[in-house]
Amino acid sequence: MSATNERWNIFLRKIQAKANEFFASMREQALPMLKNNNGDPMPVGTALHAIHLQIVELCRKVDDTWANQVESAFQKEGASGDEIEKSRIHGEYVQFDLHREFRLLEADVNCQMAKHILSLAQAAKSTSPIACSQCSAPLVIPEHIYMSEHITCMFCQTVNTYEPGTYQRMVGTFCAEHLARWAALDLLKEEIQIQRELIGLRGGVLQKAKQRLRETHEAYSKKYLDGLKKYRPNLNMEKELKMAMQHF
Numbered sequence: 001m002s003a004t005n006e007r008w009n010i011f012l013r014k015i016q017a018k019a020n021e022f023f024a025s026m027r028e029q030a031l032p033m034l035k036n037n038n039g040d041p042m043p044v045g046t047a048l049h050a051i052h053l054q055i056v057e058l059c060r061k062v063d064d065t066w067a068n069q070v071e072s073a074f075q076k077e078g079a080s081g082d083e084i085e086k087s088r089i090h091g092e093y094v095q096f097d098l099h100r101e102f103r104l105l106e107a108d109v110n111c112q113m114a115k116h117i118l119s120l121a122q123a124a125k126s127t128s129p130i131a132c133s134q135c136s137a138p139l140v141i142p143e144h145i146y147m148s149e150h151i152t153c154m155f156c157q158t159v160n161t162y163e164p165g166t167y168q169r170m171v172g173t174f175c176a177e178h179l180a181r182w183a184a185l186d187l188l189k190e191e192i193q194i195q196r197e198l199i200g201l202r203g204g205v206l207q208k209a210k211q212r213l214r215e216t217h218e219a220y221s222k223k224y225l226d227g228l229k230k231y232r233p234n235l236n237m238e239k240e241l242k243m244a245m246q247h248f
């Protein structure tokens, strides 16, 4: 292996190691941070965003280092066009993998938080039943109710307003989304793997891989929406799937 190639590989490994440090610390800190903030996922969301910016910055560093130093070093060494292209693509794979690891981190951390918030919502729910404001009969609260809703008393027909608690509201939005994504994670990983393969492909093979990507994205979206429907029974699956597929 040439000296330039070796230096380039070492540089890329350092970039990956730096990113892995960010990922590991986030995985460790997410749940304690959520608990310290009374189940508010916002601070962790902000921390995730900050890590994403770091990843973007690391990827920019790969581009800059290649353009400003590595490519010309290869040329001075007399490397062939093929060898140079192979090394450039190696950098591209590393950049892709940083983004892939970030997406998986995000899915993991958000799922951990969703499970915790779900348990907080369940704990808050199991208190005394809600009584009609007029006749005090217990009201029948539908299982999936995450926004304020009018509930008619079955005894006196008074319309009561039911206000779900903070955590209950989050079940229908935050938890539903992230638990559904987690349940479909295998297909998401498969989709990302196909995206990675696209980097090195050209021509007819590329078109075939794109078709596989489309099919996998559809399978993933269906599974994700199935998971979401558990929490949102009124979800319009057909419309949602159409939206999920519009860029494919």
Ligand SMILES: [Zn+2]
Pocket (backbone or CB within 6 Å): 132, 133, 134, 135, 136, 137, 153, 154, 155, 156, 157, 158
């Ligand atoms: Zn009543």
